[in-house]
Amino acid sequence: MSKTYEYVPEPALVKGNHSFKDITAMVTDINIRPTPTGWYIAFGISNLLLLLLLVSIAWLFWEGTGIWGLNQPVGWGWAIINFVWWVGIGHAGTLISAILFLFRQGWRTAINRFAEAMTIFAVMCAGIFPAIHVGRIWVIYWVFPLPNSMAMWPNFNSPLLWDVFAVSTYFTVSFLFWYVGLVPDLATIRDRIKSKYGKLIYGTFALGWRGSNRHWWNYEKSYMILAGLATPLVLSVHTIVSFDFAVSIIPGWHTTIFPPYFVAGAVFSGFAMVLTLMIIVRKIYGLQDIMTDDHIEKMNIIILVTGSMVGFAYAMEFFIAWYGQVEYEKAIFILRATGPYAWAYWIMIACNVLSPQFFWSKKLRRNVAFTFIISIVVNIGMWFERFVIAVTSLSTDYLPSSWGYYSPTFWDVATYIGTFGLFFTFFLLFLRFLPMIAVAELKGVMPQADPHNYNDKGEFVPPKVEVPQPYTKTS
Amino acid sequence: MSDQSNQTTYWKSLNELAQNEEYKKFVEREFPEDATELSDQVSRRSFLRVMGASIALAGFASCRKPVQKILPYSRQPEDMVLGEPLYYATSMPFQDSVTGLLITNYEGRPNKIEGNEDHPSSGGKTSIFHQASILGLYDPDRSRSPIRNGEKVSKEEFVQFASSHFADRNQSLLFIDEATSSPTYHRIREEVLSAFPNADWVTYEPFSDDNRIEGTQIAFGERLRTVPHYDKADLVIALDDDFMSPHASTNSVENSLKLTARRKVETASDSMSRIYSVENALTSTGSYADHRLRLKTSQIAPFTYALAAKLSSSLSGLSAFIGFENEFSSHKWIEVLANELLSNRGTSVISASREHSAELHAVVAVLNHALGNSGNTVTYHRIPHNTDRNEREAFISAVEELRNGTYDTVVLVGTNIRQTAPADLAFEEALSRAQSTIHLSEYADETSAICNWHVNRAHYIESWGDGLSFTGQRSVIQPQILPLFGGLSEIEFLNLLLTGEEISGHELVQQTWSSSLSSDFRREWETILHNGLDQESHFPEVSVLLNNQFEEAVQSALTQQAVSGIELTVKPDSRIFDGRFANIGWLQELPEPMTKITWDNVALMSAATAEKIGINPTRSFRNNDVPLVRITSGNTTIEIAAWIEPGHADDSITLTAGFGRKGLGRVADGVGVDVYPFRNTNAMLFAAAVAEPAGRTYEVACVQDHHSLEGRDMIRTATLEQYKENPDFASFESFHGFKVPGMKEALAKGDDRGPISLFNEQYGPDHQPQWGMAIDLNACFGCGVCTIACQAENNIPVIGKREVGRRRIMHWIRTDRYYEGDPDNPSVYHQPVPCMHCELAPCEQVCPVAATTHSEDGLNQMTYNRCIGTRYCANNCPFKVRRFNFFNYTKEYLTTGDDPEIIQMAMNPDVTVRFRGVIEKCTYCVQRINRGKIASKIATGSRKPADGTVKTACQQACPANAITFGDLTDKNSVISRSKRNERNYVMLEEINVRPRTSYLARLTNKNPELG
Secondary structure (H helix, E strand, O other): OEEEEEOOOOOOOOOOOOOHHHHHHHHHHHHHOOOOHHHHHHHHHHHHHHHHHHHHHHHHHHHOHHHOOOOOOOOOOHHHHHHHHHHHHHHHHHHHHHHHHHOOOHHHHHOHHHHHHHHHHHHHHHHHHHHHOOOOHHHHHHHOOOOOOOOOOOOOOOHHHHHHHHHHHHHHHHHHHHHHHHHHHHHHHHHHOOOHHHHHHHHHHOOOOOOOHHHHHHHHHHHHHHHHHHHHHHHHHHHHHHHHHHOOOOOOOOOOOHHHHHHHHHHHHHHHHHHHHHHHHHHHOOOOOOOOHHHHHHHHHHHHHHHHHHHHHHHHHHHHHHHHOOHHHHHHHHHHHHOOOHHHHHHHHHHHHHHHHHHHOHHHHOOHHHHHHHHHHHHHHHHHHHHHHHHHHHHOOOOHHHOOOOOOOHHHHHHHHHHHHHHHHHHHHHHHHOOOOOHHHHHHHOHHHOOOOEOOOOOEOOOEEEEEOOOOOOO | OOOOOOOOOOOOOHHHHHHOHHHHHHOOOOOOHHHHHHHHOOOHHHHHHHHHHHHHHHOOOOOOOOOOOOOOOOOOOOOOOOOOOEEEEEEEEEOOEEEEEEEEEEOOEEEEEEEOOOOOOOOOOOOHHHHHHHHHHOOOOOOOOOEEOOEEOOHHHHHHHHHHHOOOOOOOEEEEEOOOOOHHHHHHHHHHHHHOOOEEEEEOOOOOOHHHHHHHHHHHOOOOEEEEOHHHOOEEEEEOOOOOOOOOOOOHHHHHHHHHHOOOOOOOOOOOOEEEEEEOOOOHHHHHOOEEEEOOHHHHHHHHHHHHHHHHOOOOOOHHHOOOOOOOOOOHHHHHHHHHHHHOOOOEEEEEOOOOOHHHHHHHHHHHHHOOOEOOOEEEEOOOOOOOOOHHHHHHHHHHHHHOOOOOEEEEEOOOHHHHOOHHHOHHHHHOOOOEEEEEEOOOOOOHHHOOEEEEEOOHHHOOEEEEEOOOOEEEEOOOOOOEOEOEOHHHHHHHHHHOOOOOHHHHHHHHHHHHOOOOHHHHHHHHHHHOEEOOOOOOEEOOOOOOOHHHHHHHHHOOOOOOOOEEEEEEEOOOEOOOOOOOHHHHOOOOOOOOEEOOOOEEEOHHHHHHHOOOOOOOOOOOEEEEEEEEEOOEEEEEEEEEOOOOOOOEEEEEEOOOEOOOOOOOEOOOOOOHHHOEOOEOOEEEOEEEEEEEEEEOEEOOOOOEOOOOOOOOEEEHHHHHHOOOOOOHHHHHOOOOOOHHHHHHOOOOOOOOOOOOOOOOOOOOOOEEEEEEOOOOOOOOHHHHHHHHHOOOOOOOHHHHHOOOOOOOOEEEEEEEOOOOOOEEEEEEEOOOOOOOOHHHHHOOOOOEEEOOOOOEEEOOOOOOOOOHHHHHOOOOOOEEOOOOHHHHHHOOOOOOHHHHOOOOOOOOOOOOOOEEOOOOOHHHHHHHHHHHHHHHOOOOOOOOOOOOHHHHHOOOOOEEEEEOOOOOOHHHHHHHOOOEEOOOHHHOOOOOEEEEOEEEOOOHHHO
16 A cells, blocks of 8 residues: 655745746846946945955054054953954855855755855955964965074964864865856856957956866866865864864963854854845845745755854853863853853854744745845954953953953944955955856756746646555454 | 043053143253263263273272273183172161162173071061162162252252352351251261251151150150060060051061071971051051051050050059050050050050050050060160251241241252141241252152252262161161262261361261271271171160159150041052052052052952941952042041051041152153142141032052952961961861872872872973972062062063053062951951962963973073964962963063163063063072072082072062971972971862972961950
């Protein structure tokens, strides 16, 4: 005996029953048609902020690290916080493009290009900080293992050195992954664009893509290999960033929970950032059919999961501090919640642990405006998480005599705001000149790409599946 | 945001300050461009040439023969190896005594001051004033020429003026000077007084021993110096007396050395003296005492009288107090102290702060006498230069005469009397009655500004002189360098007024000494120069008898009541004294020993008093804002930052003088508030006052923001009894009740050096010395001289109030001060913290470029050239001893004003100056270690210097001998003994960084009766 069931069909990933041609036009026309005025305004503002960054950095180089609010005992302040924050944001892109690819999550194709671009620019913003925060920028190259006449190598024991390798590898792989994915779409634009120079430039970067079977075969292989390479990086980069803290002996830093907790936090903040950008972009460019409310809901679920993981980590930190019975560790966690920086701690808890809990409600998960607000709240919370970790631990460490309060100066703030200038300058250039959605991949997950189970009218008819009854012994 | 740039009173760098227009006017060049080059500029190069020549010609660097020839070192002078310093004995005069010093001299450039071990006043130890005086020498703000009515003139013009002006021997003259013990000075003074029949001579020191001397006059009928012998005392009672601090006693170094020697405990069978302190504001001595009672300044005298009354029934000679009673008669402490004193007859010392009344000092002297301490623990000495009058009264009446127009000419020697004179004397107005006024001083200061003539004075390091130490050793002051800015020493100046011609100080001093030395003057003189003193000389001890008039004299004092309500007390500042050291950046930036404030004076008060006044006693951890308080006493009102000091007496406000200087120099100007206006002839120490909140706040740069230990084990302490019961009390296990985690496992593996570790051992090899340090918390009283000595030795920059306020102070050794217990009268602990030189140093593991590494001899080294400034090491240092050059501090510090080369000369040539963006920290004075190792290698072939030959700067300066340092592989070395001491412990043992710097736990010798 057997029973017959019906497939419950997944909702279509692209709404609006668009044809392939429509999709191509919808995405690549953005790059081909004349630049809208709004773009110029946004680009101008971004450039001003970028200028602020450059001025801040120039002044920093001229005057010294003293222009920031750093002190004894707080030797790392906003610079390192911003570094960790931006790197964390980057994580969503790689997770979406690599891990979700390996897990065959078709919905990723609507947002992966976009998220990968965000990753690259976020890592660029992040990379600035460890470089400029050093006292003597002109010898920063000593962190690289360059052969020299003194046979003087960097200290391979130092997590900061691991950072150098981790972040540079991450950037390289992310960039390659992004670029390989772009090739078919660059060819599409090359074919569609009218301008001579456009053809030349897009054509150059399309690497002679003709869409032959062999091209596709190579493409798929290389894409998969890069996805395989990028997957461990998603976990390793933030693990190593967390080692900057975890390997030290400062109470509140010296804790083994940091690697998973940092990775969860990174995915959390990255998804929030993707959402923030996506919600604006899909509205402006009218891409709601591609970046659908279903996408928002899925991402909100990830935010809920990772947010709860982060919340769990916060609780575990307290538990371990109590369970470990190390005097200084106990003290730092109590001080975080009740001490001079309690305000920052409670902002962090409110933004990171409480705010995602709203997403238990399906209605709120699908509410675009609400999602937008929460996505920003989450990133504020994640910035404060890094602030709480970096600053409070240093501010009130072992010897009470060296306890001291840290507050930022104008230049700390200006440098941070300036990095948004850098980020959005690149991001706007990306939106303007590159297809923000992986058109070729997207077409592969459209209903139209799967011609089975449709009747003559093009309507979906779920197949019937016969499920055999388990064998049972009968007497 | 903590950006404080709108605060005009602060400056980030000396350069920045110098660029200010107003200031530029003040420091404008005194000569046209070319003239400076010819006559004045002492560049490093020309200076080396001149000094080299003088040494080459004279063979004795201290001889100041006129040098016309400039000779290069084409042939190396005898006893001189370039780069190898020479050491010369000299003395530093301070008020009416001198302290023997040894000055390190690099190619004719005095560079570092140490104590002279052969000199009893020093015993090789120093105070902050001694250490910092080298920076005073190289202060570019010192006056560089005589000034006539505001106009700079040449020295020749002054010589001309002096010889013509003082040709009239019958003019009526007033000399006002500061206290000095110089025999040459007093010889010339006598000659002046006999040459000018109408001359009067008075001495005024704003803070002096006058009352103590007057007290012996009341008690014993003779003006004597009281010398306490704390090394012989089992019981010390300090009545508001901070005798261990240099600002409160001219003999603080010897006092500290002797007092702490009596409290050195090596084994549980050793004994300790017991110290009681009764005081108003918390002082170093009070914090070191075993028991401390807080009383208002005005209550100290009634308290003492009550004590005398209590003792009068048991001791003879106290008949004046029989039946006397006041509000303290039933105080618990009176009973306790009386019992203690009676059971320690002949082995106790009672002393009172020198600013207290002569009557109180008389009572203290009589008490010491009645207890049989005279001649044992307290001796009395006749001072040759003491006049037989009360100097302060003489001064007051002289100023009255001056106001009446009695004097034509007033000569002021050294003193900044315009600021320091009692306010009610209206000294400035009185001085305007004289036709000619002449002022000799190192700086063109406030007083110079109102005198017709200012004459620039030579620093003691650049002039010949002599003096008597506190206990009477005749000592010489030999110059280490030609005067940087010309200038006359006080003896040359007086001699010039007397004779009208310039005679060198060398000759003047020799003239004095030739009369007291035997026939072979040259030989004896050279021996004295070598030793720094005439070792045979001392003040003869006087045996004293109670004066009959004593009873009568103190009767009126006994009825005096303490001030009811709020009173204010004016004391000298613990760093800049009466203001004379105000332009020395090291001292301004030294955290005040008790409050840890830099660059300011504040109004100290208890939390209860603050609340009473209406000031919030809690201070924010988040910013430096402190409420201002408006204090009024008499006709004077000032506004000053209110600072809550745990342990301060209630209803009392303590202010420190010496701040609020105007037109003195780049460092001193605009720092703090002048509180001298509160001092009147009838209220020199305390006065009733009214205080109210000023409603505004003020930023104070305090280097320690948290004052409680939070129950942590950084400081371990026990009473002497507890120690005897449990000698192991300071161990981790005793303190916490469990073994250091991982220790059991390590011991099982046969390793007793610390808990198990993931890392390979970094313990150095035995063929190298292994350096270690131990700091005895039972000796440390928090004076801060280690910090200044370190700063002088290691070229540590001064960074200014704003940067200190941003918590960026650069000191390599700091003294942490913790309060514990009763917030109204807490126990106070001082803990000097240098680099711990951890064997498993956490800083070394995290540096990405390997800029900090371990040496074979166990030092945690910092390679400045390799450092890129990530500050990761500083973050990972559990002791937070690493310092970062956030700005180019050294450059700012060393390029001050028009001739930065002056201040550059203060730098130690053996120590690298650090550039912007690198980390620096204590090196255990690696330059001294290597000098010792090289010397040892040459002399004996061993890499290990003999024990005691390598001393760190902090160790060498410490007047409590709290710091021991040496080779741990030598099991007989002093350091190995210290490390074997049961009280030895390291901070944070459980994190297994294995510090080489350890601490010996603090002990207190508590009286069980006081709990």
